Amino acid sequence: DSGVTQTPKHLITATGQRVTLRCSPRSGDLSVYWYQQSLDQGLQFLIQYYNGEERAKGNILERFSAQQFPDLHSELNLSSLELGDSALYFCASSELADSYNEQFFGPGTRLTVL
Amino acid sequence: ELKVEQNPLFLSMQEGKNYTIYCNYSTTSDRLYWYRQDPGKSLESLFVLLSNGAVKQEGRLMASLDTKARLSTLHITAAVHDLSATYFCAGQYSGGGADGLTFGKGTHLIIQP
Numbered sequence: 001d002s003g004v005t006q007t008p009k010h011l012i013t014a015t016g017q018r019v020t021l022r023c024s025p026r027s028g029d030l031s032v033y034w035y036q037q038s039l040d041q042g043l044q045f046l047i048q049y050y051n052g053e054e055r056a057k058g059n060i061l062e063r064f065s066a067q068q069f070p071d072l073h074s075e076l077n078l079s080s081l082e083l084g085d086s087a088l089y090f091c092a093s094s095e096l097a098d099s100y101n102e103q104f105f106g107p108g109t110r111l112t113v114l
Numbered sequence: 115e116l117k118v119e120q121n122p123l124f125l126s127m128q129e130g131k132n133y134t135i136y137c138n139y140s141t142t143s144d145r146l147y148w149y150r151q152d153p154g155k156s157l158e159s160l161f162v163l164l165s166n167g168a169v170k171q172e173g174r175l176m177a178s179l180d181t182k183a184r185l186s187t188l189h190i191t192a193a194v195h196d197l198s199a200t201y202f203c204a205g206q207y208s209g210g211g212a213d214g215l216t217f218g219k220g221t222h223l224i225i226q227p
Contacts (some may be wrong), residue, residue, distance in 0.1 A: 002156065002158075033214050034144065035214070035215075042217060042219050042220070043202065043215075043217035043220075044203075044217075045213075045214025045215060045216065046214075047214075048213070048214055056213045056214060058213075058214050060203050067147070082216075085205075090156065092157075102147075102159050103159070104159065105149075105157040105158075105159075105214065106156060107156045107158045108156055110209075
């Protein structure tokens, strides 16, 4: 158990809908990262937040957005969902902003878009 | 843009044998990570390699980093069935500031009795 928690574990929804994935980092970690794992694209970095501020962006679609709250939990919002958005979404956390520390991954949320 | 290539992508081997997974990356990477993933599970951190020549060992796994060759290896010694999993290497662009990890496609390792 990495200490990173994610909810829900599974999510099934329809195309065009909007969902929110939630992540709580390890105690003391200020940085949160979101990754997408799919058969087509593999593991891709989406976005990073550090202490409430967006820090780095990866291959995140415009339909997706994220935020980090004062209690440091983070949410990833996915809207206008398409079939291709079906994937495993991981949250990871690390202590510092520049990721020099190890990133610890949560259990993931499996999203299925029908 | 950092690109990370692993090979092989699939490896079936017998218990007791030795093998090496290779990870090449395209540009300067400050550090190199190895993760393990079991089917349907999360990623477990195995090694963080921070400098040229770094070598780390944990049980039957040993990882090394050669920044001049832009190559990291994960060596498996006397494989056992419990090591069956998918192994990912990941680099991190050293352009300064924060960035997420860039993963290879993973090596799906099956160890047969």
